[in-house]
Amino acid sequence: xxxxxxxxxxxxxxxxxxxxxxxxxxxxxxxxxxxxxxxxxxxxxxxxxxxxxxxxxxxxxxxxxxxxxxxxxxxxxxxxxxxxxxxxxxxxxxxxxxxxxxxxxxxxxxxxxxxxxxxxxxxxxxxxxxxxxxxxxxxxxxxxxxxxxxxxxxxxxxxxxxxxxxxxxxxxxxxxxxxxxxxxxxxxxxxxxxxxxxxxxxxxxxxxxxxxxxxxxxxxxxxxxxxxxxxxxxxxxxxxxxxxxxxxxxxxxxxxxxxxxxxxxxxxxxxxxxxxxxxxxxxxxxxxxxxxxxxxxxxxxxxxxxxxxxxxxxxxxxxxxxxxxxxxxxxxxxxxxxxxxx
Numbered sequence: 001x002x003x004x005x006x007x008x009x010x011x012x013x014x015x016x017x018x019x020x021x022x023x024x025x026x027x028x029x030x031x032x033x034x035x036x037x038x039x040x041x042x043x044x045x046x047x048x049x050x051x052x053x054x055x056x057x058x059x060x061x062x063x064x065x066x067x068x069x070x071x072x073x074x075x076x077x078x079x080x081x082x083x084x085x086x087x088x089x090x091x092x093x094x095x096x097x098x099x100x101x102x103x104x105x106x107x108x109x110x111x112x113x114x115x116x117x118x119x120x121x122x123x124x125x126x127x128x129x130x131x132x133x134x135x136x137x138x139x140x141x142x143x144x145x146x147x148x149x150x151x152x153x154x155x156x157x158x159x160x161x162x163x164x165x166x167x168x169x170x171x172x173x174x175x176x177x178x179x180x181x182x183x184x185x186x187x188x189x190x191x192x193x194x195x196x197x198x199x200x201x202x203x204x205x206x207x208x209x210x211x212x213x214x215x216x217x218x219x220x221x222x223x224x225x226x227x228x229x230x231x232x233x234x235x236x237x238x239x240x241x242x243x244x245x246x247x248x249x250x251x252x253x254x255x256x257x258x259x260x261x262x263x264x265x266x267x268x269x270x271x272x273x274x275x276x277x278x279x280x281x282x283x284x285x286x287x288x289x290x291x292x293x294x295x296x297x298x299x300x301x302x303x304x305x306x307x308x309x310x311x312x313x314x315x316x317x318x319x320x321x322x323x324x325x326x327x328x329x330x331x332x333x334x335x336x337x338x339x340x341x342x
Contacts, residue, residue, distance in 0.1 A: 026184015
């Protein structure tokens with residue numbers, strides 16, 4: 001019971017991080033490709049400049065909680081995905097640096113360089129986060145001792161000899177890129193004014209079609225590639241509430257963009273991401289990292305969790321910490337509500 005509770009707490013924390021930092025990543029794409037002047041780029045940066053570092057607190061909190069609650073998963077994942085995690089770390093560093101130093105010199109070349117770094121690192125992070133999720137859903141070659149190693153790529157096939165990158169994980173990465181681009185577009189439309197606001201709504205509308213098509217495709221492929229997912233939904237039909245939330249959010253984005261309701265379209269995008277991520281978590285439960293070569297070697301909430309006493313005591317420390325973090329996020333977003341100016 002307690003390990004399962006921690007599974008869902010971590011899943012919700014990670015989903016919360018994706019929702020919050022996801023619009024930062026999507027805004028980075030628009031910053032590079034969707035703006036036409038330095039004033040518009042300043043608007044995009046100002047829309048995320050006061051919240052991006054607070055959003056990443058949820059990534060740190062989720063990683064720390066994962067280490068505490070499921071040390072078996074933490075040790076296996078950080079050794080098996082070492083190269084990919086280092087790439088993510090460097091992209092996070094470059095993205096943070098680009099936000100902070102872009103305005104430190106009044107030079108068009110200086111600003112253009114950091115604009116490319118910000119937009120490029122945002123796009124690559126959105127892609128890599130999707131590839132990481134694809135690896136978790138597909139499974140990895142865990143041995144009987146609970147460890148594995150994956151090359152960056154092998155034969156591009158999602159079989160027993162798969163690498164981190166294969167056609168399935170790239171497909172999930174592209175879906176992640178499209179979803180976060182749509183999410184960021186709804187945020188920029190919500191926070192900016194003038195021509196940029198209108199173009200951001202147009203970008204969100206265009207990305208919606210790609211997200212809708214990729215959602216159908218990755219759902220069909222995931223159900224066929226990972227047999228535990230259809231079995232889990234068949235055994236627990238109440239779990240269909242999660243994909244229904246995703247569908248409701250996706251439909252809401254389209255509806256409210258047409259009605260020019262920026263806040264409702266952004267919240268609908270949040271609902272879509274939450275629905276998709278909780279659907280993946282539900283479909284994999286009780287696995288935290290399945291094996292694609294020997295299902296019995298997969299890491300579950302039972303065989304990778306910390307001792308029950310530690311999990312119970314830790315819950316009483318986790319609750320006030322999360323209340324503070326949630327209160328901080330609520331205060332910041334309420335304080336900074338409304339449109340930004342360059």
